[in-house]
Amino acid sequence: MKIKNLKNKDFILLASLLQLKNNFLIIPHKNIDGDVLGCMLALYLGLKKINKEIYLFTNEKIPDIYNFLPAKEKVEQELSLKSFEVAVLLECSSLERIPEKLNLRKIAPCIINIDHHPDNKYYGDYNWIDSSSAALGEMIYQLLIYLKIELDLAIATCLYISILTDCGAFQYSNTTMRTHQIASELLKFPIPINEVSRKIYKEKEFKVLKLLGKCLANLETNLGGKIVWGVITKEMFRETQTSEADTQHFIEEINQIKDAEIVILFKETKNSEIKLSLRSLIFPVNRIAANFGGGGHPQAAGCAIAGNLKEVIPLAINRIIEEFYY
Secondary structure, three states, X not given: OOOOOXXXXXXXXXXXXXXXXXXXXXXEOOOOOHHHHHHHHHHHHHHHHOOOEEEEEOOXXXXXXXXXXXXXXXXXXXXXXXXXXXXXXEOOOOHXXXXXXXXXXXXXXXXXXXXXXXXXXXXOOEEEXXXXXXXXXXXXXXXXXXXXXXXXXXHHHHHHHHHHHHXXXXXXXXXXXXXXXXXXXXXXXXXXXXXXHHHHHHOOOHHHHHHHHHHHOOOEEEHHHOEEEEXXXXXXXXXXXXXXXXXXXXXXXXXXXXXXXXXXXXXXXXXXXXXXXXXXXXXXXXXXXHHOOOEEOOOEEEEEXXXXXXXXXXXXXXXXHHHHOO
């Protein structure tokens, strides 16, 4: 398959840097998901093949649904090294999207910024931003091929999960012919697609379904059902003995409601802020997320707002109405 970024100066420069340097820290965005996790692990496995020293870091719990991914245990939650030649940031549209309490410029003099979100701030020393890619996995696939790194079952599995999850199992409108072409290349390896799809989309612990039930039982609406939202409180997490990592695909459950134009999931966190996931097939909800320091795609975005639910819910709903309905 042809690599579409061969004329992209930034792509060539950062690929050369990956070949030149030896010590790398790879960092995902906050609220780690299947797309960015799969790419972290694929990069780790690939760059190790060309004898690079790779460290993976997030200070968040990785959702249990991804426990089957190869090399997941290599992700550190406390850095074992204090300085790196290069930091590679994946899907971090701004430096505010990196894990908290990480003084990036202090520990890495050079930053590579790789993203497929259109609202990226181009803050890196090297920026490769391709908003035409449906998933970050498409970009990392091209990068590994360009570096002449031989793929294997483990790398292919990680990249396949990246693409699968960010395209909503190939149901989202961002899915392209190229998405399917890359997926078909990955499926030349014996990826157990039925098994991995079930683990991600179909298998839930009893306590997680209890949490989902509590959320769905109390959905609210505005504008005659055009806006629909659900809420997960700290008390609900305590009652079901679950965590935020267990809510990975809850927003998609709400997004099934007929005639809903915008759906939102509000999650209460331990840090005196409310996390929002937003979905819409009609409106560019990344504009709402950007208003509150977040980001994402036009049809799928997220952010965090300081405050409590009584303050944040009307604030967000009113902002949506002002933006799209007045």
